[in-house]
Structure formats: structure tokens, C-alpha cells
Amino acid sequence: MSNPNAEALTRAFASADAGDPGPLLALYDDQMTWAGFAFDGSQRVYTKDEFLAGLGVLSQLDASANEVVATASYGDEIVVATIRAYRRLGDHELDIEMIMAHRFIDGRVVRGADMVPSSFEAFWNATGLAG
Numbered sequence: 001m002s003n004p005n006a007e008a009l010t011r012a013f014a015s016a017d018a019g020d021p022g023p024l025l026a027l028y029d030d031q032m033t034w035a036g037f038a039f040d041g042s043q044r045v046y047t048k049d050e051f052l053a054g055l056g057v058l059s060q061l062d063a064s065a066n067e068v069v070a071t072a073s074y075g076d077e078i079v080v081a082t083i084r085a086y087r088r089l090g091d092h093e094l095d096i097e098m099i100m101a102h103r104f105i106d107g108r109v110v111r112g113a114d115m116v117p118s119s120f121e122a123f124w125n126a127t128g129l130a131g
Contacts, residue, residue, distance in 0.1 A: 003073035005104040009081055010068045017065055025052070028109050035113040039130040041121030057129055063088040069097065077104050085116075087123060094123035 012024040032048045039057070046054065058064040063086065070082040079102045087094040096117055103111040124130040 003071070003076070003079060005076070005102070005107065006071040006073050006079045006081075008107065009079055009102060010071060013066055013068045013081075013083070017067065027107075028052075029105070032108075032110055032112065034111075037114060037116050037120060039121065039124035041118070058087075060129060061087055061089045078102070079104060089127045089129070092123060092126045094119060096120060 008023075008027060012027050015022070016024040028048050028051070030048060032051070034046045034048075034051045035043065036046060036051070036054075037043055038054075065084075065086040067084045068081050069084050072080045074080070081100045081102065083098050083100055085094065085096050085098050096119055098114055098116045098120070100114045101112060102109045121130065
């Protein structure tokens with residue numbers, strides 16, 4: 001049986017990658033918190049505004065793409081997505097699969113967390129954009 005939250009997440013990522021971030025932004029509840037990686041490889045908890053501001057650095061790259069390659073649902077609320085994340089700046093390139101876990105309430109993400117390989121911070125450090 002399919003999970004409507006997983007389907008909405010997959011569609012929203014595809015829309016964002018095609019240049020329309022609206023559906024993805026609408027999935028994130030205003031009170032959402034996200035436990036994620038900073039560009040230097042450390043971890044912290046972000047508010048929705050901080051999480052979205054962190055995505056702004058992608059506009060400084062020569063290329064960036066995110067694709068949901070698989071999802072797994074755990075009950076009605078939890079959707080774990082495997083994301084292919086591609087980034088390029090000059091000669092520096094990152095092409096990884098990462099995990100993003102989403103907790104949905106009433107069709108919106110209220111909590112999230114990600115896990116990335118060590119090449120994530122290596123890329124950001126090499127580009128000088130790690131901060």
C-alpha cells in the first residue's frame with residue numbers, strides 16, 4: 001500500500017528540482033525542527049527558517065540537484081527518503097546518497113533528520129563555502 005506522505009514528498013522534491021520549490025516549502029510546517037548537518041560536518045537542530053536559509057547556499061553552486069530515489073514508510077507518520085544529492089562548484093563535485101527522515105502530522109513535516117557521508121563536509125570544505 002502506498003503512503004500519501006511519501007508520494008507528496010517525492011512529488012515535492014521533483015518540483016523543487018524542476019525550479020518550483022513551492023510544494024516542498026508547503027510540506028514543511030512553520031514549527032518544524034530539523035536535526036541535520038552543518039557544512040563543516042557538525043550536527044545541530046535547525047528551525048524551519050534556519051533550515052531553508054541553509055539551502056540558500058545552493059544558489060552559489062554551478063550545479064545542484066536532489067532526487068528521491070527511494071522511500072520507506074513506517075506507519076502513517078514516518079517517511080525515510082534516500083536522496084541522490086549532486087553538487088558542483090568549479091572542479092569540486094559531490095554525488096552522494098543521503099538519508100532524510102521525515103515525521104508527518106496532518107500532511108506536513110513537523111520533525112526531520114538527515115544522515116550524510118563524510119564526503120559531504122569534504123566537498124563543502126574544499127569549496128570554501130563551509131563557513
